[in-house]
Amino acid sequence: MDSKSDGSGFDPESVDVVLRLLWREHLEVAPGRRGPRRKLSVDEIIAAGVALADAEGLEALSMRKVAEAVGVSVMSLYSYVPHRSGLIGLMVDEVIGRTALPELPEGVGERLRMISDLLWDEYHRHPWLVAAQSHRPWIGPHTSARYEWELGALEGIGLDDIAMDHTVALVESHASASASNSINAQKLADDSGVSDVDWWNANAPFLEQVMPDEGYPVSGRVGSAVGEAYQAVTSHRAVYEFGVETIIAGVEARLSAPA
Amino acid sequence: MDSKSDGSGFDPESVDVVLRLLWREHLEVAPGRRGPRRKLSVDEIIAAGVALADAEGLEALSMRKVAEAVGVSVMSLYSYVPHRSGLIGLMVDEVIGRTALPELPEGVGERLRMISDLLWDEYHRHPWLVAAQSHRPWIGPHTSARYEWELGALEGIGLDDIAMDHTVALVESHASASASNSINAQKLADDSGVSDVDWWNANAPFLEQVMPDEGYPVSGRVGSAVGEAYQAVTSHRAVYEFGVETIIAGVEARLSAPA
């Protein structure tokens, strides 16, 4: 043990600051610290960040706004949280922890669907989660519990460890990507005040001019069918459903035809 | 025909500016315009934007840098392009046009794989494409040609129009999401100088402390298996491959078991 060791067997200096914050509940409370008493807890900051992002999106989450929300000067935040990106990482684990992990049903398909729907719903409850994915994915307590739960749903059904991991990743990818499409479309409509259909109606005459029918035989026909089926340009929810079902069918095919 | 009509049957005022720029090749050249001769073409600006984004990423694509690259003042750009977001839309269609659409092989699986790989490769050639997806998806000539090609690959194999559209969307979603994971990891490693493995090595002792083995039975085992298989924390490419195969299996299952 070196001089800085607290007997836990790792060098506390080299541990990612955000990581220590993520697991703050699992660490002994810090010993009596000098200096002024802290006005806040990290949790208050995280909660304020989540509220702000829920309400106005991640791009509106500025350190100044968070600071104002918790009633502290901007630079004081930096004594709680190392940077904006780290705060976002903490927010992600926080909201993941807010979603309870339900009992798993019987059947592989039912389980995959439950996982997928849980993610889809969560993304729509916190639309900024899709934009948060371009930041470093830190390993927090709730993220870890979620992963354990997801893998547990596939335990003992006949997939090897690698396939279990990749199947979870596939379901997560698909839920994330289709939710992302759905959410971006919604955000664009909100921000610009122009809905999908409005935009299409305004620009259809122009497109008919530059896109002659004979140049797009298949997509012309398919586009019409889609428009007619949903009475809209597209239905993100339907695309999502179709994807989940296809993926489930693929996993089941893998199970019944082992390598 | 109203006073502003050019005989084409649509009101040119209501057409999205970016849309007109996207289809600029298909429009008659503008009649003699007053004012100073333009120093540039839109294409030069788009090309400069693509070069910049390829080299430094989308967040480094500032109007000031683009302006400097083409040798013009910042605000002059705005006489060519309505805003940064529109420029990005034009860049997207441009790079999509740079990828040739190859002959389609026989077999549904082979075709889906070709489409998917084409997208995966394209994302890795232009990593900023993943970040560009949060902007409005304009309908450009190359995007349309791509969509027509993708649908053409599924024509006549036994899917109805809706299923064709959704299958293409599924493959695109999956390619986009897995490429996004791969690219984000790469970018984070580059920017921070800390690789996946380095980070893990530095923080593993801490994680072992806060994550007791008995709390994560399945993910502990699976994580080890994955680490051993790839000699890395994960293999984005392998996850992608697994997903493509599963999706193909799902589509084939759908084909052999009609509703």
Add this chain to the structure above:
DNA sequence: CCTAACTATGTACAGTGTACGAATTAAGGT
């Protein structure tokens, strides 16, 4: 009580997208 550690805060910097207005250029109408 003094010192060393810690917190809170103000200021400052190098950026960002783009609205606005002024100056310049060239074409169309007479």
Add this chain to the structure above:
DNA sequence: ACCTTAATTCGTACACTGTACATAGTTAGG
């Protein structure tokens, strides 16, 4: 040839952003 008018270029300005740094104030340990 001249005037009008549209189009282009460009400088300045504004409201923001994240965060580095220095300073002042507060508390616990020795």
